[in-house]
Amino acid sequence: MKFWSRYFIPTLKESPSDAEIASHKLLIRAGLVRKLGGGVYTFLPLGLRVMQKISRICREEMERAGAIELSMPHIHPAEFWADGPRWGPVREIMFRADSAGDGRRAPREPEFVLGPTHEEVITPLIKSEITSYRDLPKNFFQIGTKFRNEIRPRYGLMRAREFVMMDAYSFDADDEGAVRSYMAMKAAYESFFRRIGTNAICVEADTGVMGGSFSHEFMVPAEVGDNDLFYNEESGYAANREKARSSLVPEGHADAAPAGAPEEFPTPGVVTIAALEAQPHGVPADRQFKTLIFIGDGMPFAVILRGSDELEEAKLGSLGFTLTRPATAEEIEPVMGARPGSLGAVRGTIRNPAGLAGVFADHAVRLVGNGTTGANRDGFHLRNVNVTRDLEITRFGDFRRIQAGEPDPLGGRPLKVRRGIEVGHIFKLGTKYSERLDAGYTDDKKERHLFVMGSYGIGLSRTLQAVIEESHDKDGIVWPWAIAPFQVLVCLLDPQDTEATVIAGRLAAAAGRAGADVLVDDRAERPGVKFKDADLIGIPLRITVGGRGIKEGVVEMKWRNAPETLKIPLDESEARVEAAVREKA
């Protein structure tokens, strides 16, 4: 039990000017956190209590799923990262942790870095500690601080430079085992998010810089989220934008009947889809082929889309290049024979086909019959172009950015879209890390195999804020019971009144006996101030003890998420409070 007057809950009437979104304002106004610098926050007592509750539930669910807790260092010798597979892409977000030197010079290369995640630390550890199939599978997790020098920290804890994360790493003997570990984590995540009272949705996700074979994200729906998720409740399909597919091309689709042979026609100055759409040419965008050239690991390749579609660049990851970027006009011309705006993939028109690593077409281009594309000759296009007959396609794939309303890939129902906050991510890594670090075990036939790994993360501090974003009203936070910093607030309106103080003490004790964390507002403030603060900090159950009620022989019970105030006769009050708490807990 805590007394407000002796505790520390610095609430604010006004939001600081640097807070933009509701949850960020409330974090600060309700006295949960204070900013130290950009993306760096102190957890005040109330915020810490919520973090601890979230962490505890997370720990319980991870342990229940068979994961084992450990704790790895926050500073890592830099060579652990230099030896790893992703030093390049990750180093720009890593903090270096060197000796400060003489203040003028710092070592050119970092000696230590602050851990942004721990694959590079745990894999060598397990490599040296686990050598036999008898010790597999294993799944290790930890809950602690991560450091990432985000290019742009934002929205309070939502994207911070220092944040609290649960990260877990599974090691299995084979792929089948790795899938089992992955599924166990997926179930643990679902249970965790449900228990803390958030409505996180699991979606198919892109693996990004982590690499690996497949992945899911857990998203809390919110307007301020920075990711679009496409879904259909009936089919159960859900994926984030980078991964979302739709089934635009019907099963058994055949090319349209050719209207004739491809025919070159002059299009001086026409270098955009829109220009070709306009008169005098009048070719609708969805009858055009869009030909984009990228460089993948140093080699140019082409991507073909419908003129009306946009490329989803993340989907190029499926091509297997480790690094892709758009090609420059200077790189394109020698290979294609023309500059951007006049490009195409019609057989025989590419100047140096051997110079291309491939021509990859989005499935949707198959819908284009007798289309128009660049002639690989500046100022000319080709009409009557048909996919199978005319285009030089290495293979089809999913490359386009999808739109809400398109048919979902499972049942063809319209996809809906909404914004979401990514709070958790699970990856099936496969052998990417174990291969690079040569981490493996010996099986019962004395043969050596690589560990098949998975890695799993939940942004716990981000989750805290996502819950606020999801659960607040105009007056303040509405905490779910399980993670509320206190579950019961006994609001003692007049702490000078001895009788009321005694009653408040008894009710607080009763709530505590029933298992609630209790806060007693014993401040010498006016009732209005106390009520406003109570709503702001969002304690689920408020018990008001005041002179007016006592005169009537009642105390009042009010749930934060319900409008009505219940009057409870004094002689029943302790039992009623206990019962209310037990029902929740």
Add this chain to the structure above:
RNA sequence: CGGGGUGUAGCUUAGCCUGGUAGAGCGCCUGGUUUGGGACCAGGAGGUCGCAGGUUCGAAUCCUGUCGCCCCGACCA
């Protein structure tokens, strides 16, 4: 890192364009009146106007630089 914005008391801010003694609200302290949804009255403390140069008789205000913070983009839990 590119683009935009902003920096004045613990918080929210006015003043800046058009240079001339730095103002308000909230919060805080004292006294009084109040006391069931952010009370009222009176008094008070608190600011080298982010920092460094420059222009000027004189700079919060104009100029240059620099730093912090916020927003938009790529990235992420």
